[in-house]
Amino acid sequence: MAEKDKVTAEELAGGLRAISVAEFFEKNRHLLGFDTLPRAMLTAVKEAVDNALDACEESKNLPDVFVQIQELGPTRFKIIVEDNGPGIVKDKIAPVFGKLLFGSKFMTFGGKQGRGQQGIGISAAILYSQLTTGKPARIISKTKANQPANVVELKINIKTNEPEVVTQTAIDWSKEHGTRIELELEAKYGEKKASVVEYLMQTAIVNPHATITFVDPAGKKSEFKRVTDKLPYRPEAVKPHPHGIELGILLRMLKESKTRALKSFLTEEFDRVGAGAADEILKTAGLDPKISPKFLTVEQADTLIKSMHGTKISAPSSTALSPIGAELLKKTLESEYNLEFAYAVTRQPDVYRGHSFIIEAAVGYGGELPKEESVKLFRFANRVPLLYQQGACGLTKAVTQVDWKSYGLNQSGDNLPNGPAIILLHVASVWVPFTSESKDAVNPYPEIVKEAKLALQECGREMQLYVGKKFKKELASKKKEMFALYGKELALALAALTSEDKDKILKAVVKAAEVMYETGQVEEEESASAAAKAPKRKVGAFKGGKEEDE
Amino acid sequence: MSSTKSMSKEDILKALEAEAKQVLKTINDIKNPKIQIPLRTLTNVYFDAKEKMIKLGERKGARSFFNTGQAKKFMQTMLVAAQIKSLILQKSPTLDTRQLFYLLRGTMANSDEDKFDSQDESDAIIEDIEVIIDALREELGLIAVPKGVIAGPLVVEDVASGDIIDYTKMGAAGGAIPASVEPEILKFKKCTAEYILVVEKYAVWNLLNQQRYWEKNNCILMTGKGQPARAERRLLARFEKELKIPIYIFCDMDVYGYYIYSVYKQGSINLAFFSEKAAAPSARYIGFNVDDYEKFKLPKTALIKMHDDDLKRIKEVKAYEWFKNKPWQEELDKLAKFGYTIESDALVAKSIEFTAKTYLPAKIKNKEWLD
Numbered sequence: 001m002a003e004k005d006k007v008t009a010e011e012l013a014g015g016l017r018a019i020s021v022a023e024f025f026e027k028n029r030h031l032l033g034f035d036t037l038p039r040a041m042l043t044a045v046k047e048a049v050d051n052a053l054d055a056c057e058e059s060k061n062l063p064d065v066f067v068q069i070q071e072l073g074p075t076r077f078k079i080i081v082e083d084n085g086p087g088i089v090k091d092k093i094a095p096v097f098g099k100l101l102f103g104s105k106f107m108t109f110g111g112k113q114g115r116g117q118q119g120i121g122i123s124a125a126i127l128y129s130q131l132t133t134g135k136p137a138r139i140i141s142k143t144k145a146n147q148p149a150n151v152v153e154l155k156i157n158i159k160t161n162e163p164e165v166v167t168q169t170a171i172d173w174s175k176e177h178g179t180r181i182e183l184e185l186e187a188k189y190g191e192k193k194a195s196v197v198e199y200l201m202q203t204a205i206v207n208p209h210a211t212i213t214f215v216d217p218a219g220k221k222s223e224f225k226r227v228t229d230k231l232p233y234r235p236e237a238v239k240p241h242p243h244g245i246e247l248g249i250l251l252r253m254l255k256e257s258k259t260r261a262l263k264s265f266l267t268e269e270f271d272r273v274g275a276g277a278a279d280e281i282l283k284t285a286g287l288d289p290k291i292s293p294k295f296l297t298v299e300q301a302d303t304l305i306k307s308m309h310g311t312k313i314s315a316p317s318s319t320a321l322s323p324i325g326a327e328l329l330k331k332t333l334e335s336e337y338n339l340e341f342a343y344a345v346t347r348q349p350d351v352y353r354g355h356s357f358i359i360e361a362a363v364g365y366g367g368e369l370p371k372e373e374s375v376k377l378f379r380f381a382n383r384v385p386l387l388y389q390q391g392a393c394g395l396t397k398a399v400t401q402v403d404w405k406s407y408g409l410n411q412s413g414d415n416l417p418n419g420p421a422i423i424l425l426h427v428a429s430v431w432v433p434f435t436s437e438s439k440d441a442v443n444p445y446p447e448i449v450k451e452a453k454l455a456l457q458e459c460g461r462e463m464q465l466y467v468g469k470k471f472k473k474e475l476a477s478k479k480k481e482m483f484a485l486y487g488k489e490l491a492l493a494l495a496a497l498t499s500e501d502k503d504k505i506l507k508a509v510v511k512a513a514e515v516m517y518e519t520g521q522v523e524e525e526e527s528a529s530a531a532a533k534a535p536k537r538k539v540g541a542f543k544g545g546k547e548e549d550e
Numbered sequence: 551m552s553s554t555k556s557m558s559k560e561d562i563l564k565a566l567e568a569e570a571k572q573v574l575k576t577i578n579d580i581k582n583p584k585i586q587i588p589l590r591t592l593t594n595v596y597f598d599a600k601e602k603m604i605k606l607g608e609r610k611g612a613r614s615f616f617n618t619g620q621a622k623k624f625m626q627t628m629l630v631a632a633q634i635k636s637l638i639l640q641k642s643p644t645l646d647t648r649q650l651f652y653l654l655r656g657t658m659a660n661s662d663e664d665k666f667d668s669q670d671e672s673d674a675i676i677e678d679i680e681v682i683i684d685a686l687r688e689e690l691g692l693i694a695v696p697k698g699v700i701a702g703p704l705v706v707e708d709v710a711s712g713d714i715i716d717y718t719k720m721g722a723a724g725g726a727i728p729a730s731v732e733p734e735i736l737k738f739k740k741c742t743a744e745y746i747l748v749v750e751k752y753a754v755w756n757l758l759n760q761q762r763y764w765e766k767n768n769c770i771l772m773t774g775k776g777q778p779a780r781a782e783r784r785l786l787a788r789f790e791k792e793l794k795i796p797i798y799i800f801c802d803m804d805v806y807g808y809y810i811y812s813v814y815k816q817g818s819i820n821l822a823f824f825s826e827k828a829a830a831p832s833a834r835y836i837g838f839n840v841d842d843y844e845k846f847k848l849p850k851t852a853l854i855k856m857h858d859d860d861l862k863r864i865k866e867v868k869a870y871e872w873f874k875n876k877p878w879q880e881e882l883d884k885l886a887k888f889g890y891t892i893e894s895d896a897l898v899a900k901s902i903e904f905t906a907k908t909y910l911p912a913k914i915k916n917k918e919w920l921d
Binding site: 479482483485486488489490492493494496497498500505508509511512513515516521522523 | 566567569570571573574577578580581582614615616617618620621622624625628629631632635636658659660661663665
């Protein structure tokens with residue numbers, strides 16, 4: 001038992017499959033986002049929705065995802081998630097859903113951007129369902145019109161990590177093609193923070209090509225409609241970029257490489273390294289291009305890595321990444337919120353530890369957003385909303401490090417700013433550095449925080465331009481009102497003091513106000529004379545009831 | 551700048567109208583109307599060593615209407631001026647500043663914004679108008695709440711009622727000092743007193759009154775109950791000018807007591823414009839002072855330990871120009887060094903009769919005062 005407990009998810013990720021992953025999960029469900037009842041609900045929905053979106057995108061279908069939650073008991077729910085993807089052929093249904101790490105997206109380095117990244121996804125939700133209710137998962141899938149849909153009820157064998165089909169039938173399904181999964185599980189449905197509806201709304205924001213429909217336990221339907229008919233770019237796998245690769249990783253790559261010479265190792269195993277760049281790297285490192293990568297000593301590898309970091313190499317390929325795009329991000333934010341102003345930016349790709357990434361940021365301002373509260377912060381990694389551990393997240397850190405006061409929001413110390421605004425950050429990467437397996441927060445690597453800050457600052461500057469104009473306009477009309485208001489009272493007082501006609505005086509005051517305005521002669525507060533600043537009496541400034549002048 | 555001569559109601563109406571006419575003319579000329587207001591800040595206050603009083607300097611600040619930060623105050627200034635004019639025309643009885651605030655209160659036309667948010671705002675404007683037209687609020691028909699009492703061989707006439715008041719026949723309570731002691735309201739009919747004794751504390755005044763001190767020593771016995779209000783100061787100034795008899799001030803032996811003495815004698819910073827009508831530069835400090843502790847052998851039970859605040863205040867007071875003479879600088883140093891304060895109430899620790907029978911007569915007889 002003790003031996004088994006020691007196995008970590010990292011080792012699993014490294015390919016150690018000596019024990020059943022299912023068994024591992026059973027003992028470590030907290031690592032995978034099933035630690036509390038509300039959390040389990042959200043994680044199960046999230047895994048199913050990620051799967052649905054992936055399926056649609058892979059087959060180039062614009063996703064129509066339907067999500068329903070039915071309440072079966074106080075802590076017993078049924079989750080239904082249905083997509084219009086290509087469907088799964090009968091024989092593959094069981095392995096796709098019933099085996100953890102099936103079709104592994106695990107990879108050594110480089111790779112491409114993907115939602116689940118670790119592929120433990122939907123089978124983990126099925127396993128959780130099975131562990132808490134003992135019921136099998138029900139999957140309906142149809143690949144072609146005019147054919148019946150296959151219905152599979154399955155469980156996962158915890159010892160062998162193999163799916164066990166409980167029943168298998170076929171039914172008529174009105175849908176042309178697609179997949180539907182039904183899970184029963186112990187969970188809790190909340191409507192406050194980190195709720196299912198919040199999660200789906202945020203998912204819709206970063207997946208502007210998807211339409212998501214949700215029916216909550218009370219039967220209330222919400223629909224988040226797509227704002228574009230264009231499918232996102234399908235990322236391709238890329239090799240690691242030489243900037244930001246670490247020694248340990250390099251050593252492993254050197255050992256595992258099938259190349260015979262150091263130069264070809266560089267050109268073949270890395271992104272953006274051509275013959276010229278390889279020559280330069282090796283020259284700087286003082287290494288023979290012909291030696292076998294396998295025989296490099298640790299010292300030589302260290303020299304090599306320094307040279308790799310120091311050599312100028314093109315920015316990493318962005319073919320592995322699929323950012324949402326500034327324009328769409330702005331559009332989708334505006335479609336979910338009634339905003340006065342929105343702005344979005346997509347940065348150029350950058351690298352951390354050999355992995356390329358792109359930061360996108362957006363701000364929304366005004367409208368119905370609450371004026372006094374902390375801003376709404378939306379964090380996303382590879383188009384998936386991050387709803388937990390906001391404080392531990394590198395993206396949050398970037399937001400708090402920006403001086404929002406100079407962009408028209410309030411901010412005290414290292415806190416999130418206050419004001420009627422939404423701040424959105426999206427990190428797209430072939431490998432998002434999450435702080436834990438539950439994928440709630442992004443590690444605050446300096447490269448990521450820096451890029452995020454630059455993106456936010458650009459958004460901030462644009463927002464400030466808008467806010468500045470708005471306030472100036474508001475202030476001007478407020479001032480005009482003010483002089484009209486005070487002018488009337490002033491006219492009455494002057495009439496009483498001078499015994500002249502009050503209407504005549506009022507006309508004169510109004511006229512003077514107009515001229516003063518048009519000619520810009522109205523003084524601003526700053527030039528207020530010292531008379532206006534005459535100190536108030538200090539009552540109680542001295543002890544013992546001996547206040548001055550009272 | 552301030553004159554000692556009283557302003558008549560006609561003078562005040564004229565001054566208010568002149569100010570308003572100037573504002574109206576500027577508006578008709580399509581210019582920004584400005585009112586010049588003498589500054590009442592510490593930086594515009596100086597000590598006139600010759601006249602021995604705190605006075606307001608020449609510096610003025612402008613308040614204009616077409617200024618985003620001053621428009622409301624400008625409007626308020628005119629509202630208060632108009633209200634004062636209306637009260638004078640109605641021959642209204644004198645009003646308290648809080649009552650004036652209630653007359654001024656209300657929202658502006660077509661708005662839910664208040665003309666005045668609080669009494670602080672109208673009180674500040676009243677002081678502005680006092681300095682703008684160089685008239686006291688008492689002359690404007692406004693009062694501050696007085697608290698002083700008085701007893702002794704003095705007879706006055708309350709002009710409005712024609713009542714004759716004899717301050718030897720006031721019993722244990724003494725006679726209250728009226729809110730306005732302007733000559734046209736309070737007329738001195740007769741005074742046979744040889745000096746005036748002002749005591750800081752009511753408790754001390756009360757004891758001396760019960761012991762008929764004023765009768766036995768033929769003096770006027772008065773208190774402002776701590777820091778004096780405007781009426782007590784103005785009355786003492788009138789005593790000095792019109793009765794021409796010595797004035798002695800008896801306070802606690804602490805820096806606050808010393809300061810109260812200086813307010814009677816030289817005026818105060820905040821009301822520097824009021825000094826010429828309300829300071830009594832001939833007043834002398836009769837005690838209690840540090841040397842008295844040894845001299846009169848007071849028991850230790852009379853002592854109260856000083857705090858850091860007290861020492862800080864001593865430093866501040868020492869730096870005031872009107873305390874910059876040798877005796878006072880020495881006294882303040884002694885006090886700081888002594889480290890204790892003695893309240894005038896504490897003298898009963900020696901004996902109940904001590905203040906009236908021993909201390910005060912000895913001090914006056916031996917001319918042991920600080921000036």
